Amino acid sequence: MKAVFVTGVSRGIGLEIAKVFSEDGYYIYGSSRSNFDLNKALNTDNAKHFALDVNDRNSINDIFSEIAKSEFILECLINNAGITADNIFLRMKEEEWDSVIETNLTGIFNVTKPAVKIMVKNKFGRIINISSVSGLMGNPGQVNYSASKAGIIGFSKSLAKELASRNITVNTLCPGFIESDMTDAMNENQIQSALEMIPTKRFGTSSEVANTALFLASKNANYITGQTLSVDGGLFMH
Numbered sequence: 001m002k003a004v005f006v007t008g009v010s011r012g013i014g015l016e017i018a019k020v021f022s023e024d025g026y027y028i029y030g031s032s033r034s035n036f037d038l039n040k041a042l043n044t045d046n047a048k049h050f051a052l053d054v055n056d057r058n059s060i061n062d063i064f065s066e067i068a069k070s071e072f073i074l075e076c077l078i079n080n081a082g083i084t085a086d087n088i089f090l091r092m093k094e095e096e097w098d099s100v101i102e103t104n105l106t107g108i109f110n111v112t113k114p115a116v117k118i119m120v121k122n123k124f125g126r127i128i129n130i131s132s133v134s135g136l137m138g139n140p141g142q143v144n145y146s147a148s149k150a151g152i153i154g155f156s157k158s159l160a161k162e163l164a165s166r167n168i169t170v171n172t173l174c175p176g177f178i179e180s181d182m183t184d185a186m187n188e189n190q191i192q193s194a195l196e197m198i199p200t201k202r203f204g205t206s207s208e209v210a211n212t213a214l215f216l217a218s219k220n221a222n223y224i225t226g227q228t229l230s231v232d233g234g235l236f237m238h
């Protein structure tokens with residue numbers, strides 16, 4: 001049975017990705033720092049949750065050793081875990097910079113390395129990294145987040161070039177404003193000014209991001225690698 005590993009699976013976009021891939025017949029490995037009943041959330045026996053911080057290299061390596069020995073074939077990795085710690089630059093604390101870079105960018109390095117070892121052995125793999133429109137166009141108050149998300153794009157392009165001959169693709173998704181806890185926290189003025197910038201005049205859904213990821217994981221996307229695909233209603237056109 002084919003398997004996918006999704007980081008940040010306990011809510012929002014990560015949980016929706018897990019649902020969509022589960023419905024498509026994948027075994028779901030999912031992780032988040034807190035304990036989470038993934039089998040219950042997906043209503044399936046074909047899932048396993050790991051309480052794991054993407055900064056914990058030792059635990060990550062142990063988990064991927066376990067996955068390498070399992071009957072399920074790790075075809076796809078979705079690096080979705082991400083945090084924000086917004087502040088204007090002159091007030092941004094060192095911890096706000098460090099935590100966002102460590103989780104959003106170094107976390108991807110930590111998880112991708114053992115996953116790629118398995119994929120190289122299997123001679124097949126799909127890596128999908130969740131960046132953000134903020135990494136493409138910048139956003140005031142988010143120099144840490146934008147830097148981490150732009151870093152993901154460079155990471156993905158270089159890795160795509162290294163792994164293309166191994167039948168492993170690496171692509172980046174850049175969601176725009178997606179209906180989520182993050183956008184629920186916006187006030188009416190912020191919502192209105194965001195909507196003015198979005199040609200489709202609405203926020204996106206987690207399902208729209210998840211189904212784009214499913215396409216990139218599918219055989220229909222065999223010839224797509226190193227790409228940065230926005231799911232943002234036209235907010236940023238490359």
Ligand SMILES: NC(=O)c1ccc[n+]([C@@H]2O[C@H](COP(=O)([O-])OP(=O)(O)OC[C@H]3O[C@@H](n4cnc5c(N)ncnc54)[C@H](OP(=O)(O)O)[C@@H]3O)[C@@H](O)[C@H]2O)c1
Nearest residue numbers: 008009010012013032033034053054081082132175178180
């Ligand atoms: N929502 C949007 O509008 C939007 C737009 C553009 C890009 N994105 C990106 O899309 C991704 C998902 O966003 P979301 O809105 O669904 O986020 P969310 O609701 O805040 O969920 C984040 C997930 O990541 C996990 N997580 C956070 N820190 C972690 C760590 N150090 N180690 C392991 N897991 C960790 C969280 O679980 P725990 O807290 O239990 O660890 C949770 O499962 C993020 O990368 C985000 O930057 C979102």
